[in-house]
Amino acid sequence: MGESKKHVGVLGLGRMGAALAGTLLGAGHDVSVWNRSPLKAGPLLDRGAKLAATPEEAASADVVLSCLSTYDAQQPVLEAASPKVLVNLTSGTPEQARTAAKWAASAGIDYVDGVIMAVPQQIGTPVAQILYSGSEPTFAAQRDVLEVLGTPVFTGEDAGLAALYDLALLGIMWSTMAGYLQALALVGTEGVTPEQFTPMALAWHSAVAGLLPGIGEQVASGDYATDVSALDINAAGLAMLVETSRGQGVSTAVPAVLRELFDRAVAAGHGSHAIASVIEEIR
Ligand SMILES: NC(=O)c1ccc[n+]([C@@H]2O[C@H](COP(=O)([O-])OP(=O)(O)OC[C@H]3O[C@@H](n4cnc5c(N)ncnc54)[C@H](OP(=O)(O)O)[C@@H]3O)[C@@H](O)[C@H]2O)c1
Incomplete structure (x- = not known):
């Protein structure tokens, strides 16, 4: 990976978020993690992740991945984080994704929506198909990071498409x-x-x-x-x-x-x- 090493923030360390963060660490990225229950970060910290005390701290990264249970749980976390670049991997409806994309645009955040067609154990393998939609330039700029997680597929500029x-x-x-x-x-x-x-x-x-x-x-x-x-x-x-x-x-x-x-x-x-x-x- 060499020169493409990035600082990646991961918000949410449930089953899926922890798999995403662990895979990024394995690929040599600098990873800052935040979770509501910080104890869950333990195994990742042992592997070199940095614990962010707040969502905002994790959002100082080049790109932030969010993977919380629902959009409703996620929105206050995203508002607190206000990252530069956001890849939203929380599952939701197309309308929720479009609303999140509008909010991101109004907050000056580059936004890509993603859906994970895999279980946590498959993350980091080509079997993990991850579908994206939203800003194509943002997707292209983060492709190096997204390829580490699985097989990325860009579906279109409508942010709701991946959820559909x-x-x-x-x-x-x-x-x-x-x-x-x-x-x-x-x-x-x-x-x-x-x-x-x-x-x-x-x-x-x-x-x-x-x-x-x-x-x-x-x-x-x-x-x-x-x-x-x-x-x-x-x-x-x-x-x-x-x-x-x-x-x-x-x-x-x-x-x-x-x-x-x-x-x-x-x-x-x-x-x-x-x-x-x-x-x-x-x-
Ligand atoms: N697991 C899968 O196989 C799979 C596959 C594809 C897609 N997904 C999607 O990935 C997302 C995460 O799934 P998961 O399996 O990782 O779920 P999970 O293990 O239940 O983890 C849920 C995460 O959301 C956080 N959370 C929930 N409510 C919160 C709130 N009000 N404020 C802040 N944080 C909150 C939890 O924090 P705490 O640790 O503090 O509870 C935890 O980090 C979901 O949208 C799911 O549909 C999962």
């Missing part, structure tokens, strides 16, 4: 997990264990993931013709999943929501179209 990507991606995660839990509950009624079922779930999940680019192309073109599988066949399958869930005595909540959506799309005339056509109902 975050929630969209988390939606994929939550619906996948809910589908998996529904499946475990269903096969579990016949004594099938997660250990027995999960290899098939993994193979199936990867086959389904392979379909996403094709679905994306259909959404982009609006051409929902299919020679693979029509929506009405899938809607009928969903009805069977709901009926079987009920019959096996497990909740129908997860498949019932999808069934309702698919049925609406069929009723709107998409029965012979590809599953991608369901987006017309979602929109």
Whole structure:
């Protein structure tokens, strides 16, 4: 890293903030840390971090990363800190990110919003995809620091974009997990264990993931013709999943929501179209 060594302030030493600060220390940056509960800084101080007594003290750094639980918790800390350059890694909504960007602009702070698509243990590895939005020149100027944390991806100048990507991606995660839990509950009624079922779930999940680019192309073109599988066949399958869930005595909540959506799309005339056509109902 050599000449690009920087003084980085880190506000918030929860699970994620501590991982960020530790990774920056490992890469040889000077790191000043602040946390509401200063005791959490102990392991980082042992590794060479400096303890800032106040957010303002940490903000004397070249760049400040903030990673607190929520925007509401964070705003008074940011106002006290008033850094020169801020990379906000606290999760929130696009509107919260835009409001924070406006506040930063009014306070003369260069601002980039970021969302972390990783768990703390992955920070510092390429698997940790971190999405950014806001000021592109600020992102470019801090890229050397941000690359240490994971794989940085700049999504656009609208400060709310990274948060929008975050929630969209988390939606994929939550619906996948809910589908998996529904499946475990269903096969579990016949004594099938997660250990027995999960290899098939993994193979199936990867086959389904392979379909996403094709679905994306259909959404982009609006051409929902299919020679693979029509929506009405899938809607009928969903009805069977709901009926079987009920019959096996497990909740129908997860498949019932999808069934309702698919049925609406069929009723709107998409029965012979590809599953991608369901987006017309979602929109
Ligand atoms: N953990 C993950 O896997 C993960 C992944 C992606 C994104 N994120 C995001 O990263 C952010 C931090 O998550 P985390 O897992 O590090 O949470 P965490 O372990 O619960 O840490 C929360 C941090 O916020 C601070 N805090 C909370 N309320 C505060 C207040 N009123 N004033 C000052 N400080 C306050 C805590 O300080 P104290 O130590 O004093 O309580 C602590 O530093 C969240 O926005 C989360 O969504 C986390």
